[in-house]
Amino acid sequence: MKKILPISSSQEDYLEAIAEILEHQEHAHTKDIATKLNVTMPSVTNALQTLSARGLIIYRSHTPVRLTAAGAEKAAIIRRRHHTLKHFFSQLLKVDDKEADEAACRIEHVFKEPLVSRMVRLIEAVESHEDCAGLRAYLERTMPTINLDPDSELISLDRLPKHKRAVLTYVADTLRGVKKFADMGLVPGAEVEYEGTAPFGELIRIKLMDTSLSLRAADAKHFWVRVMEK
DSSP states (O other): OOOOOOOOOHHHHHHHHHHHHHHHHOOOOOHHHHHHHTOOOHHHHHHHHHHHHHHSSSHHHTTEEEEEEHHHHHHHHHHHHHHHHHIIIIIIIIOOOHHHHHHHHHHGOOOOTTTTHHHHHHHHHHHHOOGHHHHHHHHHGGGGGOOOOOOOEEEEGGGGGTTTTTEEEEEEEOOOOOOHEEEEEEOOTTTEEEEESSSSEEEEEEEETEEEEEEHHHHHHHEEEEEEEO
């Protein structure tokens, strides 16, 4: 079997678009592809010539584009990646469909097997396993409330207002014992809430997921967060 040469992210978009057009109508014309991808006709022509040279499509001027067997297989893989990512964003992270679709388009090209298969297994487990019921309820309750203000400034964790929630964005290199705090879950991307001052010493109490933690105010200064909107 002839080995298929790699194609670029842009060319993957063309192949995916062709497959989607053919799914809904009998023919895929260059104009249809240009309209779907919002690109110029010369750009379409160049991309189709490359895909044809790779043995992924059958392309001749003034005739509809057809997928070869290899092209159909490649397009199916690309579309599976897109569908998996969109499903993850919309169903698990509770992002609206349009944003989920746009995010999937942007990052689908860097996700390769077996990462996609692992993500599929994760989605299936979260959505169907009985012992994931608590996690499903948590995602349903929590994810829609997460909305970062892009204009808000980063503040150190010790300055986070009481009962305000924030996302940990940056950990200063000057923090001693980084691994200890990472093991506690204090890593970039973690959602925290400032609960107040602990009863003894210069300690503050924060909520991380469903767990309350105490840490020194001096250490909290090394964690930088972005306040979440409610």
